[in-house]
Amino acid sequence: MTDLVARFKHGYxxxxxxxxxxxxxxxxxxxxxxxGSGKTTLLRLIxxxxxxxxxxxxxxxxxxxxxxxxxxxxxxxxxxxxxDARLFPHxxxxxxxxxxxxxxxxxxxxxxxxGVIDLLGIGPLMDRKPDRLSGGERQRVAIARALGVSPRLxxxxxxxxxxxxxxxxxxxxxxxxxxxxxxxxxxxxxxAIGEVARLADHMVVLDGGRVVAQGSTIxxxxxxxxxxxxxxxxGALIEAGVACHDETYQLTDIVFPGGRLTLPRQARExxxxxxxxxxxxxxxxxxAAQTGTSIINILPARVxxxxxxxxxxSVVSLDLGGTTILARVTxxxxxxxxxxxxxxxxxQIKGVALLK
Amino acid sequence: MIAAAxxxxxxxxxxxxxxxxxLLLLIGTPIAWWLANTRSWLKPPIxxxxxxxxxxxxxxxxxxxxVAMGPHGPVGQFTQALGLGTLSFTFTGLVVASVFYxxxxxxxxxxxxxxxxxxxxxxxxxTLRARPLDRFFSVALPLARPGFITAAVxxxxxxxxxxxxxxxxxxxxxxxxxxxxxxxxxxxxxxxxGQAHQLALVLMGFSFITLFLLYAFNRxxxxxxx
Numbered sequence: 001m002t003d004l005v006a007r008f009k010h011g012y013x014x015x016x017x018x019x020x021x022x023x024x025x026x027x028x029x030x031x032x033x034x035x036g037s038g039k040t041t042l043l044r045l046i047x048x049x050x051x052x053x054x055x056x057x058x059x060x061x062x063x064x065x066x067x068x069x070x071x072x073x074x075x076x077x078x079x080x081x082x083x084d085a086r087l088f089p090h091x092x093x094x095x096x097x098x099x100x101x102x103x104x105x106x107x108x109x110x111x112x113x114x115g116v117i118d119l120l121g122i123g124p125l126m127d128r129k130p131d132r133l134s135g136g137e138r139q140r141v142a143i144a145r146a147l148g149v150s151p152r153l154x155x156x157x158x159x160x161x162x163x164x165x166x167x168x169x170x171x172x173x174x175x176x177x178x179x180x181x182x183x184x185x186x187x188x189x190x191x192a193i194g195e196v197a198r199l200a201d202h203m204v205v206l207d208g209g210r211v212v213a214q215g216s217t218i219x220x221x222x223x224x225x226x227x228x229x230x231x232x233x234x235g236a237l238i239e240a241g242v243a244c245h246d247e248t249y250q251l252t253d254i255v256f257p258g259g260r261l262t263l264p265r266q267a268r269e270x271x272x273x274x275x276x277x278x279x280x281x282x283x284x285x286x287x288a289a290q291t292g293t294s295i296i297n298i299l300p301a302r303v304x305x306x307x308x309x310x311x312x313x314s315v316v317s318l319d320l321g322g323t324t325i326l327a328r329v330t331x332x333x334x335x336x337x338x339x340x341x342x343x344x345x346x347x348q349i350k351g352v353a354l355l356k
Numbered sequence: 357m358i359a360a361a362x363x364x365x366x367x368x369x370x371x372x373x374x375x376x377x378x379l380l381l382l383i384g385t386p387i388a389w390w391l392a393n394t395r396s397w398l399k400p401p402i403x404x405x406x407x408x409x410x411x412x413x414x415x416x417x418x419x420x421x422x423v424a425m426g427p428h429g430p431v432g433q434f435t436q437a438l439g440l441g442t443l444s445f446t447f448t449g450l451v452v453a454s455v456f457y458x459x460x461x462x463x464x465x466x467x468x469x470x471x472x473x474x475x476x477x478x479x480x481x482x483t484l485r486a487r488p489l490d491r492f493f494s495v496a497l498p499l500a501r502p503g504f505i506t507a508a509v510x511x512x513x514x515x516x517x518x519x520x521x522x523x524x525x526x527x528x529x530x531x532x533x534x535x536x537x538x539x540x541x542x543x544x545x546x547x548x549x550g551q552a553h554q555l556a557l558v559l560m561g562f563s564f565i566t567l568f569l570l571y572a573f574n575r576x577x578x579x580x581x582x
Contacts, residue, residue: 047483049479049482049483072482073479073482073483074482074483074484074485074486074487074488078483079483080479080480080483082476082479082480084476086476086477086479086480087480088477088480088481088495088499089477089499090498090499099481099484099486099494100483100484100485103484103485103486103490104485145484146483146484148484149484149485
């Protein structure tokens with residue numbers, strides 16, 4: 001029993017949340033959905049910052065809330081990173097970090113704060129007050145402060161949403177390093193599919209206060225019928241290993257069970273695991289393998305499903321040696337090529353984005 | 357030089373204002389905290405009661421307090437049962453009356469300061485293992501410090517400046533209830549304008565300097581936070 005089990009019925013006028021989920025208490029689980037879908041409310045219910053009218057919550061077999069009991073927030077072994085950092089303005093960075101650390105017994109200090117300070121690159125900021133920090137620095141201090149209590153569960157509420165693009169790019173690598181270094185399970189609320197694709201192992205998709213899908217990020221991203229990314233375009237993830245570099249043309253090859261993909265030269269070691277994203281709109285289909293084309297990445301695939309998406313478009317699910325990717329094509333093309341489940345085709349991939 | 361009687365009045369006034377300010381901070385803080393955080397329907401009526409002394413003529417407040425503390429009033433019955441006699445025309449009675457009279461000047465700045473902190477930082481403190489009382493002392497209190505300074509200064513100054521309530525409840529007992537404002541009134545009644553001038557000037561100077569320092573401090577706080 002290492003999972004997080006949450007059942008909540010929570011309502012106020014104009015909004016109702018009704019969830020019943022079991023989440024793996026390891027890795028990063030993204031709670032994803034559009035604004036107003038109840039993501040933040042779910043996170044606050046788990047933290048005990050809000051109290052559901054009707055709720056059950058158990059983390060790693062320990063009951064935090066049921067019909068008869070409610071563990072107050074300060075008694076829950078969690079860390080919380082707010083969207084707006086919420087550093088204490090009257091304390092400098094060092095005393096902000098010490099705030100939580102001082103309040104847990106020395107025996108339960110499992111996270112070495114010095115290591116976290118290095119990891120997040122906030123060592124030089126120790127004597128500054130929060131009003132002398134940039135947005136990105138503030139958020140990194142807030143993350144370190146939350147880790148200072150050695151939480152058994154880290155809750156992050158859109159920690160990048162209040163930052164501009166440059167600051168996001170500044171903080172994201174630190175989040176990835178945390179993921180790779182610490183053993184603490186993370187619930188990560190976000191409405192940015194790019195962040196989720198980069199960081200999350202699992203995801204829960206919320207819409208209108210209900211769970212509409214949950215599962216591994218790779219699986220969910222490859223599903224054609226989810227409202228995952230209305231602005232961003234849907235796209236599947238591929239996990240692969242770096243095979244070799246071509247120094248002449250400055251390219252990097254990666255391999256996965258479905259074949260080999262060529263990317264612009266990446267600063268990665270041969271053999272390193274990477275995650276790439278292939279947007280459905282960057283994939284086109286041919287019946288025979290094309291020659292005389294400038295497209296390098298052409299892989300044999302098998303059609304597994306076709307989902308209509310709007311009046312003229314369809315999203316075709318493709319199997320590449322066990323990995324699913326999506327292709328966005330016109331309905332006219334579906335008919336012209338006679339696409340149907342089981343058909344062997346070739347996928348021409350125009351763009352591959354390296355995520356991590 | 358300041359006459360001995362005047363010095364007595366000044367010392368008594370200082371003592372009264374100090375005791376009242378300390379009591380007001382102790383009583384006013386929990387009231388202000390409750391008012392800043394509650395969603396109870398009781399909030400508006402309690403706020404109205406606390407604010408009453410701002411608009412009531414001091415004679416009205418003094419009259420009710422006098423009746424309550426008198427031998428047949430509820431407070432008077434209670435203090436007599438304890439063997440303390442009645443509080444009217446005593447220093448203690450004056451303290452009680454002044455606490456009521458200056459309450460809004462202490463509660464309101466503290467309440468505003470607490471309200472300005474908002475729930476966000478206290479929630480953050482809760483996720484960092486701080487219990488409710490711990491959150492109050494480690495986050496709310498230090499952040500509300502400017503509000504407390506304003507409250508203490510206004511409570512003290514307002515108590516120094518009161519007259520009507522003192523006259524109603526305290527009367528004019530030398531060394532017990534004869535504070536500066538009452539002393540000045542006595543001088544004017546007796547047409548001793550020289551003495552009246554002396555004390556009036558002291559109060560005038562005190563009041564100006566107090567308010568000047570308060571506004572200068574508030575300006576510094578605002579600039580620092582900007």
